[in-house]
């Protein structure tokens with residue numbers, strides 16, 4: 236019988252440090268893009284941006300997934316607290332912009348349940364990317380590589396100032 240494959244995830248052993256960090260940045264930008272949809276879903280409902288019950292559910296789920304992957308649940312939860320704060324930065328920023336200029340406000344309301352399914356999918360990929368990147372995150376040059384990846388993603392995705400600031404907020408605890 237062929238030898239069993241190594242238990243270590245291929246991406247953790249074969250990716251360069253930049254290759255480990257870049258997925259975290261790409262997925263964080265994707266997660267932030269959902270903030271636009273969540274902001275639209277909540278706009279005009281009178282409901283708050285903050286949903287502490289949903290946040291606890293997200294943190295519980297990602298901690299559980301981290302445990303299953305043999306990753307550090309505390310590191311994972313800290314990372315996701317930043318992801319959640321960053322998402323709220325986007326939502327509040329958009330609500331302020333729409334208050335100031337109602338002509339820019341969305342005219343359709345996305346289904347928050349559907350958007351959360353998309354967020355759950357991204358969360359899952361983010362926990363995996365975090366679990367695959369311990370070497371890069373503890374490297375002394377983590378911060379400059381992370382910044383380089385963020386600058387690149389900002390250009391690729393044409394991020395505005397609001398989303399660029401939120402992206403930096405979302406990545407605050409990536410490097411050890």
Ligand SMILES: C=C(O[C@@H]1C=C(C(=O)O)C=C[C@H]1O)C(=O)O
Pocket residue numbers: 270273284285286287289290293318319320322323351354
């Ligand atoms: C994205 C949402 O808005 C906020 C941000 C959350 C997140 O980033 O996971 C969760 C709950 C809310 O406090 C949401 O309500 O789903």
